[in-house]
Amino acid sequence: MDNTHESVDSATTEDQGPLNRQDLTDRSPGDSSGTTPEHLVLPGEPELEAAAVALHDLTGAQPELLGPAPAARKPHPAAAVQPDAEIGPTGRPWPKLPPPEPPSSHGPAMIVAMCNQKGGVGKTTSTINLGAALVETGRTVLLVDFDPQGSLSVGLGVNPHTLEVSIYNLLLGRNVSPDEVIAKTEVEGLDILPSNIDLSAAEVQLVSEVAREQTLLRVLEKVRDRYDVILIDCAPSLGLLTINALTAADKVIMPLECEFFALRGIALLTDTISKVQDRLNPSLEILGILGTMYDPRTLHSREVLERVVQAFGETVFHTVIRRTVKFPETSVAGEPITTYASASPGAEAYRSLAREVLARCHAA
Numbered sequence: 527m528d529n530t531h532e533s534v535d536s537a538t539t540e541d542q543g544p545l546n547r548q549d550l551t552d553r554s555p556g557d558s559s560g561t562t563p564e565h566l567v568l569p570g571e572p573e574l575e576a577a578a579v580a581l582h583d584l585t586g587a588q589p590e591l592l593g594p595a596p597a598a599r600k601p602h603p604a605a606a607v608q609p610d611a612e613i614g615p616t617g618r619p620w621p622k623l624p625p626p627e628p629p630s631s632h633g634p635a636m637i638v639a640m641c642n643q644k645g646g647v648g649k650t651t652s653t654i655n656l657g658a659a660l661v662e663t664g665r666t667v668l669l670v671d672f673d674p675q676g677s678l679s680v681g682l683g684v685n686p687h688t689l690e691v692s693i694y695n696l697l698l699g700r701n702v703s704p705d706e707v708i709a710k711t712e713v714e715g716l717d718i719l720p721s722n723i724d725l726s727a728a729e730v731q732l733v734s735e736v737a738r739e740q741t742l743l744r745v746l747e748k749v750r751d752r753y754d755v756i757l758i759d760c761a762p763s764l765g766l767l768t769i770n771a772l773t774a775a776d777k778v779i780m781p782l783e784c785e786f787f788a789l790r791g792i793a794l795l796t797d798t799i800s801k802v803q804d805r806l807n808p809s810l811e812i813l814g815i816l817g818t819m820y821d822p823r824t825l826h827s828r829e830v831l832e833r834v835v836q837a838f839g840e841t842v843f844h845t846v847i848r849r850t851v852k853f854p855e856t857s858v859a860g861e862p863i864t865t866y867a868s869a870s871p872g873a874e875a876y877r878s879l880a881r882e883v884l885a886r887c888h889a890a
Contacts (some may be wrong), residue, residue, distance in 0.1 A: 628664025
């Protein structure tokens with residue numbers, strides 16, 4: 527079996543449901559010939575437009591649903607674009623992102639929430655592999671498993687069923703210290719706060735707590751000086767656990783599967799982020815939207831990614847995570863793709879994302 531084989535979506539251009547439109551089959555990403563962007567109307571367009579407007583309110587970024595082609599936009603301030611740069615999958619020139627310098631000292635950590643209320647969009651995979659890629663730049667990273675399913679823990683070789691203490695105990699136990707719960711991983715410099723199904727009870731038990739939205743923040747403040755980056759893998763919901771994560775975070779990354787249903791929830795998520803900014807965490811910022819599970823061989827993936835870039839502009843990361851069989855294999859192996867298949871395209875994609883994340887944070 528060829529380990530580099532990428533999984534192929536069985537959909538064809540003739541079997542795209544509402545997205546099958548005349549003159550689209552030969553259009554490449556970023557190509558505005560033939561049918562123009564103004565004529566591309568995806569199902570759920572009102573939700574996409576609402577999300578773009580909400581994002582404009584949050585960041586000041588101009589929504590461009592009917593704006594110019596992505597390559598014509600002003601680049602993100604963190605991205606120095608070369609005149610002869612290669613065009614990336616988002617239809618924009620690849621920015622020049624030099625390898626970041628290792629930090630001279632560690633802490634206090636920047637806290638980043640990986641958030642999308644839709645499940646299966648790559649939050650856990652991106653949290654693990656972005657964390658591992660950041661470690662390669664010399665950063666110390668803490669991964670916080672804030673999903674009762676415990677997928678992040680499993681993905682790093684931790685058995686959630688055998689945990690004596692987890693993040694649940696830190697949230698609700700007064701006599702538990704972070705050192706009792708934090709576990710080392712096989713990757714030096716990468717630690718984890720594991721969770722299990724017990725965390726599902728926290729959402730109910732926290733309701734009666736004073737300042738319940740700041741519970742996770744109080745936990746992370748105790749260890750913030752030890753790390754350079756803290757990544758929170760949020761649960762696929764907009765409940766109290768996710769509100770805690772957004773209240774604790776400095777930045778938000780929104781993984782977005784290049785598929786129609788994933789578009790619909792962005793408006794609701796941006797509305798939730800706006801409320802958290804207004805009422806709980808005024809310093810919260812959207813770091814970017816990350817396209818995941820992208821398959822350039824299908825019209826559907828290409829079209830969704832194109833519309834996302836047209837709607838959200840430079841908020842969308844240049845790095846796009848493609849579908850590959852390597853990611854499920856790493857989950858079974860219990861290690862990041864940067865160590866499991868170090869030279870694979872998936873590993874290189876997350877290294878590129880790490881450089882882009884650090885460049886954006888430095889620019890901010």
